[in-house]
Amino acid sequence: MTVPLLVILAFILVSAVVGMVGRGRGEMSLERWTVGGRRFGVILVWLLMAGEIYTTFTFLGASGWAYSRGAPAFYILAYGTIGYIISFFLLPPLWRMAKRLGLHTQPDFFLARYGSPALAALVALVGVVSIVPYLQLQLAGLGMIVEIASGGAISSSVAIVLAFALTTVFVYTSGLKGIAWVAIIKDVSMIAAVVVIGIGLPTMYFGGVGKMLAELMRQHPTHLTFPGGTTTMGVGWVTSTILLTGMGFYCWPHMFASAFSAKDERTIRRNAVIMPLYQIPILLVFFVGFTALLVLPGLKQPDTALLTLVTRSYPGWFAGFVGGAGAVTAMVPASMLLLVASTLVAKNLYRPLRRGAVTDAHLMRASRGFMLIVAAVALVLALWSPNELVTLLIFGYDGIAQFFPGIALGLFTRRISARPVILGLLAGEAVVISLIWTGNDPFLGMNAGFVALAVNTLVTLAAMAMGGATEAVVSSES
Amino acid sequence: MRARFSLAVAFVPALALVAGLPFVNRLEPVVFGLPLLLFWILAWVLATPAFLAAAYLLTDRVPADIPAGARHRPADGAGR
Numbered sequence: 001m002t003v004p005l006l007v008i009l010a011f012i013l014v015s016a017v018v019g020m021v022g023r024g025r026g027e028m029s030l031e032r033w034t035v036g037g038r039r040f041g042v043i044l045v046w047l048l049m050a051g052e053i054y055t056t057f058t059f060l061g062a063s064g065w066a067y068s069r070g071a072p073a074f075y076i077l078a079y080g081t082i083g084y085i086i087s088f089f090l091l092p093p094l095w096r097m098a099k100r101l102g103l104h105t106q107p108d109f110f111l112a113r114y115g116s117p118a119l120a121a122l123v124a125l126v127g128v129v130s131i132v133p134y135l136q137l138q139l140a141g142l143g144m145i146v147e148i149a150s151g152g153a154i155s156s157s158v159a160i161v162l163a164f165a166l167t168t169v170f171v172y173t174s175g176l177k178g179i180a181w182v183a184i185i186k187d188v189s190m191i192a193a194v195v196v197i198g199i200g201l202p203t204m205y206f207g208g209v210g211k212m213l214a215e216l217m218r219q220h221p222t223h224l225t226f227p228g229g230t231t232t233m234g235v236g237w238v239t240s241t242i243l244l245t246g247m248g249f250y251c252w253p254h255m256f257a258s259a260f261s262a263k264d265e266r267t268i269r270r271n272a273v274i275m276p277l278y279q280i281p282i283l284l285v286f287f288v289g290f291t292a293l294l295v296l297p298g299l300k301q302p303d304t305a306l307l308t309l310v311t312r313s314y315p316g317w318f319a320g321f322v323g324g325a326g327a328v329t330a331m332v333p334a335s336m337l338l339l340v341a342s343t344l345v346a347k348n349l350y351r352p353l354r355r356g357a358v359t360d361a362h363l364m365r366a367s368r369g370f371m372l373i374v375a376a377v378a379l380v381l382a383l384w385s386p387n388e389l390v391t392l393l394i395f396g397y398d399g400i401a402q403f404f405p406g407i408a409l410g411l412f413t414r415r416i417s418a419r420p421v422i423l424g425l426l427a428g429e430a431v432v433i434s435l436i437w438t439g440n441d442p443f444l445g446m447n448a449g450f451v452a453l454a455v456n457t458l459v460t461l462a463a464m465a466m467g468g469a470t471e472a473v474v475s476s477e478s
Numbered sequence: 479m480r481a482r483f484s485l486a487v488a489f490v491p492a493l494a495l496v497a498g499l500p501f502v503n504r505l506e507p508v509v510f511g512l513p514l515l516l517f518w519i520l521a522w523v524l525a526t527p528a529f530l531a532a533a534y535l536l537t538d539r540v541p542a543d544i545p546a547g548a549r550h551r552p553a554d555g556a557g558r
Contacts, residue, residue: 074519078495081523085492088530089485210511217505217513224513225503235500242496269534276526283520 004320005153008146011189011324012163015182015331019170022181030360033175033367034104034343035260044180045262045271048336050278051183052254053080054190055333056141057393059326060303062282066289068302070220070228073286075241081276082246088272090250092265093411103260105340106253106403107348113410116418117352122425123403124348127253130396131341132378135334137393139164139382141303142330148307149323151316157383163327164334164382168375171335172368176261179335186332189325191281197310197322198284201291204313209287216290223293236445244450248401254333254340256407338378342371395436398449402428405453405460420463428456484533491526495519 031037040048058076065073097103101112106127111120142163143156150159170178202212216223227233250256262268285306292305296312299305307326311319346367351358406421431452435441441448498518505513512520 071515074516077519077523081495081526082492085488085526085530088488088533208511213511213513214508217508221505224505225515226499235503239496239499246492273527273530273534276523276530279523 002151002153003316004323005150007317007320008150008154008324008327012166012327012331015185015328016166016170018185019178019182019335020173022178023174024177028175028364030104030364030367032177033364034339035257036176036180038099038261039263040180040261040267041263042267042270045258045267046274047183047187048176048180048258048261049255049271049275050187051179051332052258052336053278054187054281054329056138056145056326056330058282058285059190059329060141060144060306062285063289063292063306064303066286067293067299067305069230069233070223071226072228072230072233072238073289075238075245077279077282079242079245080249080279082242083249084272084275086246087250088269090408090411091259091268091272095259095262095265095268098260104257105343105347106256107344109256110406114418114421116422119418119422120348121352122422124344126399126402126429127344128341130400131253131337132374132381133393133396135337135341135378136381136385138330138334138337139378142327143382144304145307145326145330146323148304148311149319149326151311151319159327160379160382163331164375164379167331167335168338168372171338172371175339179332179339182328182335183332186325186328189321190329193322193325194281194284197306198281198287201309201313202287205291205295212287212291212294215294219294232442232445234445237442237447240446240450244401244447244453245397247404247453248397248449251400251403251407253344254336257340258336338371338375341374342367345370345374394441395432398432398436398452399429401449401453402432402456405457409460416464417467419467420460423463424456424460427459428452431455480536484536487529487536488533491522491529494522
């Protein structure tokens with residue numbers, strides 16, 4: 001057993017044990033499993049939301065983008081901030097409604113607000129279809145991190161199977177509370193790793209961050225302005241992408257539902273105030289990507305830039321630490337995605353198909369059962385699917401963001417009913433699919449998802465104007 | 479009125495991060511070692527908590543902060 005291998009295995013095992021112990025005492029109920037009994041304070045909500053935001057994409061994708069594309073990567077720094085500003089106004093009324101009606105999932109909201117089972121099912125379907133590639137991306141990233149950091153001692157597939165099996169076990173036993181506890185390990189170790197390498201690597205090779213950036217500007221004068229190392233990602237693409245992903249941020253079913261776990265709406269607002277500070281580590285990840293571009297030019301897979309540079313520059317135990325932190329960074333979002341996808345399937349797709357009353361205990365068992373199925377599907381895809389992950393994720397983000405008009409208008413005006421939302425959503429999804437499938441992303445220099453969201457919003461507003469005023473349906477479900 | 483004002487305050491950084499970008503898409507001047515574009519984005523991200531805290535303080539004293547959202551509240555306030 002090599003040193004990095006031991007460190008990585010220790011990370012994965014300790015996280016899984018913490019996740020299992022973190023469930024607390026007492027009987028597990030649907031309410032506790034999915035929304036932590038709605039008792040989380042500022043710190044747990046922060047950990048949870050932060051835990052979902054920092055994914056393997058941030059670790060590998062942000063450094064990879066900084067390496068290969070340069071300035072367009074800056075959108076990652078900006079869009080979360082836009083997302084938090086929107087959440088400051090959007091989440092409190094949402095939380096109130098969720099608390100009052102006992103909502104667990106995003107389609108629950110659509111059903112309660114619009115009274116349309118068809119709309120709720122459509123939202124659930126788009127949600128699950130978008131979550132699976134996201135989950136798959138976490139697993140593939142995990143495999144890559146562990147394989148490189150362990151110097152090939154653990155193969156990607158072994159790492160994926162081991163870490164994901166343990167993740168599935170702790171989500172099964174503990175639900176949301178267990179995830180929040182593992183998020184503590186993840187955040188502390190990930191931030192420590194990023195601070196050390198984000199400042200350490202530029203200093204090691206260039207004598208400081210400023211000197212590294214000066215060298216980068218000298219060698220690659222166009223890398224740090226839009227469109228950087230690309231031809232298509234100009235100012236139009238960046239601004240439309242920031243807007244789309246900022247609005248789509250809390251449209252993800254797991255982000256949406258994480259707001260339900262807060263104990264009061266003040267918690268949510270305070271959280272929105274401090275969250276932007278959590279973007280700073282992304283800047284450090286960019287610095288690593290830039291350093292790698294100068295030190296290791298010409299890498300075939302830019303996503304490996306961060307880890308390759310780390311293993312070349314630091315002793316084995318530290319590479320193991322970064323690898324372990326990276327593995328947990330995949331496990332936490334994966335566990336949340338797993339939990340939410342299974343609740344969506346059980347509560348919003350399976351339950352409406354069953355006649356008669358379904359008890360919460362029955363739904364709880366069904367959610368756990370579906371969780372095992374979703375986990376198996378994601379595992380199979382991660383081990384054997386082609387490398388089209390990033391495309392799938394973009395597809396997912398563009399698809400999810402189309403919920404925005406239905407959520408925002410639904411919360412802030414009574415004059416909208418189910419039909420305009422369904423028409424807008426279908427129009428938006430149709431535009432996303434056709435633009436991406438025909439290779440028209442970016443379209444006219446703008447993010448295709450943004451174009452779709454514009455069409456979606458226009459269709460929704462037009463249908464609203466034609467449909468006449470209808471009273472909001474806010475009914476307790478079934 | 480207060481809610482409107484807090485909305486305006488909170489969206490200042492959003493405007494700077496989106497509408498401001500075409501005007502700062504260059505390297506010079508370099509500020510604290512960062513090229514202008516990166517400095518601009520980072521500065522606004524770091525300033526956002528201050529703007530949101532101001533919006534929080536503006537709305538915190540008004541219980542029904544967002545009037546439209548409050549309309550969903552039923553008269554009887556029935557829980558789960």
